Every structure is written in structure tokens, then in C-alpha cells.
Amino acid sequence: MHGLVNRAIQCFVRDTYGADTWERLARAGDLPLAGFEAMFIYDDAVTDRMLEAAVVVLGRSRDSVLEDLGTYLVSHPNVETLRRLLRFGGETFEEFVESLDELPRRAALALPELDLPALEVVPEAGRDTELRVTCNWPRAGFGHVLVGMLRTLADDYGALVLLDHEGREGDVEWIRITVMSGSFSTGRPFRLAGTWAAP
Amino acid sequence: MTPAHGDSGRAGLDLLMPMHLHVAADGRVVHAGPTLQRIAGDRPIAGCALFDLVEFRRPRGVADMDSLRRCAGRALVLHWRGPCRTQFKGVAVPAAGQGDSDGGLLVNLSFGIALVDAIRDHDLKAGDFAPTDLAVEMLYVLEAKATILDEWRKLNGRLHSARIAAEQQAYTDTLTGLGNRRAMDHVLGGLVADGQAFGLVHLDLDFFKAVNDTLGHAAGDHVLRVAAQAMAGVTRAEDTLVRAGGDEFLLILPGQVDGTRLRELSERLIARLEQPIPFEGETCRISGSAGIAVSHGGDMTVPVILARADEALYAAKAAGRGRAVEYGALHAARAVAEAAVSGTPAPGAAGAA
Numbered sequence: 001m002h003g004l005v006n007r008a009i010q011c012f013v014r015d016t017y018g019a020d021t022w023e024r025l026a027r028a029g030d031l032p033l034a035g036f037e038a039m040f041i042y043d044d045a046v047t048d049r050m051l052e053a054a055v056v057v058l059g060r061s062r063d064s065v066l067e068d069l070g071t072y073l074v075s076h077p078n079v080e081t082l083r084r085l086l087r088f089g090g091e092t093f094e095e096f097v098e099s100l101d102e103l104p105r106r107a108a109l110a111l112p113e114l115d116l117p118a119l120e121v122v123p124e125a126g127r128d129t130e131l132r133v134t135c136n137w138p139r140a141g142f143g144h145v146l147v148g149m150l151r152t153l154a155d156d157y158g159a160l161v162l163l164d165h166e167g168r169e170g171d172v173e174w175i176r177i178t179v180m181s182g183s184f185s186t187g188r189p190f191r192l193a194g195t196w197a198a199p
Numbered sequence: 200m201t202p203a204h205g206d207s208g209r210a211g212l213d214l215l216m217p218m219h220l221h222v223a224a225d226g227r228v229v230h231a232g233p234t235l236q237r238i239a240g241d242r243p244i245a246g247c248a249l250f251d252l253v254e255f256r257r258p259r260g261v262a263d264m265d266s267l268r269r270c271a272g273r274a275l276v277l278h279w280r281g282p283c284r285t286q287f288k289g290v291a292v293p294a295a296g297q298g299d300s301d302g303g304l305l306v307n308l309s310f311g312i313a314l315v316d317a318i319r320d321h322d323l324k325a326g327d328f329a330p331t332d333l334a335v336e337m338l339y340v341l342e343a344k345a346t347i348l349d350e351w352r353k354l355n356g357r358l359h360s361a362r363i364a365a366e367q368q369a370y371t372d373t374l375t376g377l378g379n380r381r382a383m384d385h386v387l388g389g390l391v392a393d394g395q396a397f398g399l400v401h402l403d404l405d406f407f408k409a410v411n412d413t414l415g416h417a418a419g420d421h422v423l424r425v426a427a428q429a430m431a432g433v434t435r436a437e438d439t440l441v442r443a444g445g446d447e448f449l450l451i452l453p454g455q456v457d458g459t460r461l462r463e464l465s466e467r468l469i470a471r472l473e474q475p476i477p478f479e480g481e482t483c484r485i486s487g488s489a490g491i492a493v494s495h496g497g498d499m500t501v502p503v504i505l506a507r508a509d510e511a512l513y514a515a516k517a518a519g520r521g522r523a524v525e526y527g528a529l530h531a532a533r534a535v536a537e538a539a540v541s542g543t544p545a546p547g548a549a550g551a552a
Contacts, residue, residue: 004350037357038350081346088339091325109336110343192338196345197319 001047002114006036009050011079012072013058021057029053041113044139051141063144063165070148074156085110086153087190093159094182097121097150100133117142129180132166135173143173150177158187217329218287218308221294222249224301226264234327235308238285238317249306253277253287267291267304275306283320286313310334315341372442374420375427383441386451387501394497398455400465401508402430404446404472405486405520418478422485429471433464449508456493458525465489465523473521488515489523 014022014035026033029049036042054065074083089106090096104116117137124130135143147165154161160181166174209230212219217234231244244252255261257276268291275289288311296302310317314334317323328334370382378386390397404426411419423446430440430450439451455461469487476483490512494504507526515524 037354039354081342085339085342085346088335088342106339109340110347192323192325192335193315193318194338194342194345196341197315 001042001044002111003036003040003042004038004111004114006042006047006050007038008073008079009047009054009069010035012069012076013054015076015078016068016072017058025050025053025057028057062141066141066144067148067151070145070150071152072148073145074149074152081194083153083156084190084194086149087156092182093154093157093161094179096153096157097131097133097177097179119146124176129178131177131179133175133177135175136171137173138171140168140173143168143175147175150175155185156188156190158183158185160184212305215329215331216307217327220244220249220306220308221303222264222306223303224264224296226250228252229303234323237323237327238279238283238321252280254280256286264304267306268293271304276311277308285310285317285320287311314338375423375442377427377430377448378439378441380441380443382439383443383449383451384501386439386441387504390451390453391494391497391499391501391504395453396456396494396496398450398452398457398461398491398493399504399508400450400452400461400468400523401490401492401505401512402448402450402465402468403488403512403516404448405488405516407446407485410483410485414478414481414483418481418483421478422476422483425476426472426485426487429468432471433468456495458491458493458527461491461493462523462525465491469521469523486521488512488520490515490526491523492526 010022013025022035023033025031026035029052031046031050031053051062051065054060055062058065060068073079074086085106086096089099089102098121100119100121103119107114107116117135120134120136122132122134124132133146135146143165147163150161151163154163159179162176162178162180164176166176168174212221213232217232219232220228220235221230223229226249228244228247228249231239236244249264249267250262255267255275255277258270258273261267261270261275271291271293273290275291276286277289278284278286287308289306289308291304291306294302294305309332314337318338325335370378370385372379387399404422407419407422410422423442426446426448427440427442430448434440434450434452437453438455441449441451443449452461452464469489472485472487476485490508490510492504492507492511499507511524511526511529514529515522518524
């Protein structure tokens with residue numbers, strides 16, 4: 001697994017539950033106490049041990065840990081850059097969701113070795129406010145991360161949506177998205193120029 | 200006006216090329232795309248003379264409609280006149296006129312490599328670009344690149360700090376915090392290779408074994424730490440202090456080649472070492488013997504200067520401990536003694552320090 005993923009989980013635990021909890025989790029999962037390097041590749045088993053330890057140490061179900069991780073990834077100031085990269089995906093929440101299938105290619109533009117699930121957006125026949133997203137990956141659970149990310153990004157865009165994780169069949173997870181209102185609130189501001197454009 | 204430049208045609212052009220200019224044959228701007236108008240701010244572009252609005256950088260010499268018309272189809276580089284000199288890439292093509300009349304030129308612009316400056320200066324939105332324009336993707340890649348570079352920079356910082364810490368550990372005697380033999384080899388090797396002058400004091404603690412044997416290793420360790428502090432107290436920050444092993448130390452003093460001053464320094468150090476050292480209710484008493492050698496730079500190898508300091512130390516021990524002996528003086532004295540025996544004067548004995 002790419003170190004970026006492991007480090008994201010580590011930072012989620014540290015920033016949400018504190019450094020002590022991360023240390024307990026690292027000990028429980030036999031993980032490096034100093035944490036992960038974002039630019040290294042780690043064995044997949046390390047990520048599995050980390051998630052198993054998170055379920056035990058945080059006392060939460062695996063699904064809710066993963067959904068909280070998704071929320072953290074697009075809302076915490078320490079990972080603001082990821083929220084910005086995602087917002088390049090569309091000017092409105094609807095545009096963003098429709099371009100979800102581009103996400104792995106966008107990620108590969110930044111980091112070719114980052115392995116992400118294949119996403120497909122399927123409009124529900126006859127209902128133009130409803131979409132289903134399929135998430136195809138041999139590793140179960142990314143769908144829950146995606147639900148957390150989408151829920152938080154909807155707030156970010158100012159959209160009002162309903163999100164449902166509809167389960168998993170084989171390698172495929174299903175998510176249903178119903179957009180109640182694309183401009184429910186003002187959302188958070190987004191400017192194309194990032195800190196890299198500072199004079 | 201042909202239909203292409205009618206209201207619906209104009210709306211189409213604005214969408215396809217939000218940064219285009221339609222310039223009439225006389226050089227007046229007939230219409231500007233919405234993003235260009237946005238960049239210009241309050242100043243309406245339509246009606247301005249093209250060459251008052253922009254200045255052409257390449258090709259050189261484009262200063263009127265005739266020269267611009269001759270460059271039709273070629274890549275242009277131009278910039279805005281005015282306080283904000285935004286740079287553009289562009290291309291001009293003849294605009295369709297009515298019948299045989301001259302329709303002027305269509306000039307389409309993009310930011311090219313100046314995109315970042317333009318985004319920053321004009322706070323442009325995704326909607327300011329044509330849907331087919333790759334500008335937003337380029338900004339995305341820039342942002343991703345900046346993020347990844349930042350991660351690499353942080354990783355390099357961590358690795359660099361770790362390397363420095365590892366190097367320090369590798370060169371440090373853990374008990375006293377002084378340098379170890381590896382540090383000694385490194386520093387002496389460097390001084391000799393650079394041809395720098397330096398003084399070397401080889402110090403051996405006297406009666407240390409007795410402390411170790413009677414009061415135990417903990418007392419011995421304490422004495423070694425106190426001795427290391429005493430050495431730090433009589434030397435400068437640029438000097439290197441080494442625990443070469445057991446109760447044996449080396450003081451490497453760059454630039455210090457005055458034999459007398461080195462002897463005085465050593466005697467001061469020995470006096471400090473002779474101060475009683477309290478340890479857990481007991482009192483440890485030690486002393487020290489020092490052998491001194493100097494290198495004037497490039498005149499001897501590391502083994503030679505080490506052997507000289509060692510020889511001087513041996514002489515100090517033989518003379519009854521608690522003393523500092525200088526290699527140069529030792530040899531001068533021997534020459535004098537030999538001369539006295541043989542009855543001939545000792546050549547150069549006086550200045551051989």
C-alpha cells in the first residue's frame with residue numbers, strides 16, 4: 001500500500017484522537033511508532049493490521065472508522081491540500097460526482113504509483129437527481145471512505161444530499177447519491193490559485 | 200457583419216474562445232471575449248486601438264495591422280499594456296468580411312506558461328476558461344506537484360536530521376559525551392590532509408584503576424565524566440576532545456602549536472583532575488599525565504604525531520606522574536644530556552620545541 005494511504009490513516013487517528021491513542025494503536029498493530037513515510041510503499045498487511053487495531057483501540061466498527069477517515073480527509077486543516085485537489089474535479093457538487101470516474105486518473109497524474117479503486121458513475125434511469133457509484137477494488141471498505149468524503153464534500157460545495165452505502169458484491173461496492181439541492185448553502189470558498197501561486 | 204459575427208455567432212465565439220479579440224481592419228477592437236474583458240476590469244476593450252491595448256514581443260516588429268496580418272497563423276507572444284503586464288500566447292487569423300471587404304483579424308489568446316501569474320493576479324475561475332481548455336487540469340497538476348514536492352522536502356529533512364544524529368552517535372563516546380576513536384581519526388585525518396597546524400595532548404589518568412578497584416565501576420564512570428568536564432573547562436569550543444579508550448584521552452587543538460602554552464594548559468588540567476571527586480559519600484582521588492606534540496602543518500602523518508605524543512606521555516609517567524611533557528623539549532633535553540656526555544655542543548637544541 002502506498003505510504004500516503006497509511007500516513008493518512010495515521011494522521012486521522014492522531015489528529016482526531018490524539019498522539020497517545022496513535023501510540024496505543026501502533027503498539028497494538030505492531031506498526032512503526034514514529035509513523036509512516038508518505039513517499040514509501042509498504043506491505044499491504046501493514047494497512048490491514050492498522051485497520052484491525054483501529055477497530056479494537058477506537059472501539060468502533062470498521063465501516064464507521066473508514067467513513068470517519070473519509071470525513072477527516074476532506075475537512076481537517078492538516079490535509080487541506082487534498083480537499084483542494086478534489087475541488088478541481090468540478091465547479092459544483094453534481095459536476096464533481098459526475099467526474100468521480102476520473103478520480104483514479106487524476107490521482108495518477110499526481111502519483112502514478114498510487115493504486116486507487118476504479119469508480120463508475122451510473123445515473124438512475126428516470127431520476128435525474130439520483131446516481132449510483134460503483135467502486136471496484138479487491139480490498140473491501142473504500143466505499144465507506146468514499147461516503148465520508150462525499151458527505152463532507154457536499155457540505156463543502158453547499159449541496160444537500162442523501163448518501164447510502166448499499167453493500168458489497170464480490171469486489172464491487174455500491175453507493176447511492178441523491179442530490180436534494182445543489183446550492184442549499186454557500187459552502188466553503190475555493191480559489192484556483194493555491195499557495196504555490198503566492199508571489 | 201456575416202452571420203458568424205452576429206449575436207448568436209458572437210456568443211458561440213465567446214464560449215469557444217473566451218479570450219479572443221475581433222479587430223477591425225483599421226486596428227480598432229470590435230469585440231473582446233468575456234475573460235479578456237474581465238481581466239481588463241472597468242476599462243471597456245471594444246473601441247480601443249489594438250496596439251494601445253497590447254504590445255507584441257514576438258515576432259519582433261509587429262506594430263500595425265499590416266505587420267500583424269503578415270504574421271497570421273504564427274505563434275505570437277504579447278503582453279497587456281498597463282499596470283498589470285499579463286503575458287499571452289496568441290494566434291491571429293483573418294476574420295470573414297462582407298463580400299470582398301476586409302473583416303479584420305481574429306486574435307485568440309491564452310496564458311501559456313504565464314497561467315499561474317494570471318490566475319493569481321486576476322482570481323480567475325474554472326468558468327473563465329473554455330470547457331475544452333486544459334488550464335484547470337494544468338493548475339491541478341501544479342497543485343499536486345507542489346504537494347508532492349513538499350512531502351519529499353519534509354522526508355528529506357527527516358532523513359537529513361536522522362543522518363546527522365546517527366553520525367553524531369557514531370562519533371560519540373556514550374559515557375563521557377566526548378568523541379571516540381572514530382572522531383579522532385576523522386578530525387586528525389582532516390587536519391593533516393588540510394595541512395593545518397595543531398597541538399595534540401595525550402592524557403592518561405593516574406590512579407584511575409585504584410578508584411575502579413576499590414570503589415567500583417560506578418565510581419569509575421563518575422570519575423571519567425568529571426574528568427571529561429575538566430577537559431571541556433580548559434579547552435575551546437573548536438578543540439576536539441576524545442576518549443580514546445579506558446582512562447586515555449586525546450585533546451586536539453587546531454592552531455595551538457605553542458609548546459609552553461600547551462604545557463601550561465595541561466598542567467592546569469592536571470591540577471583540576473587532582474581535586475578530590477566526591478562520590479556517594481566516598482572521595483575519589485586521581486591525577487593525570489600528559490604528553491604533548493605539535494604539528495606545524497603538513498610536516499607529519501597521523502601515526503607520527505600520535506607516536507610523538509605517546510612518547511612524551513611515557514616520559515611524563517616515567518618522571519613520576521602528575522606531569523606534562525612536551526615532545527620537542529624532551530628531545531632538546533636528551534640532546535643536551537648526550538652533548539654533556541660526549542662533550543660536543545648540541546646543534547639547534549634551543550629552538551626545537
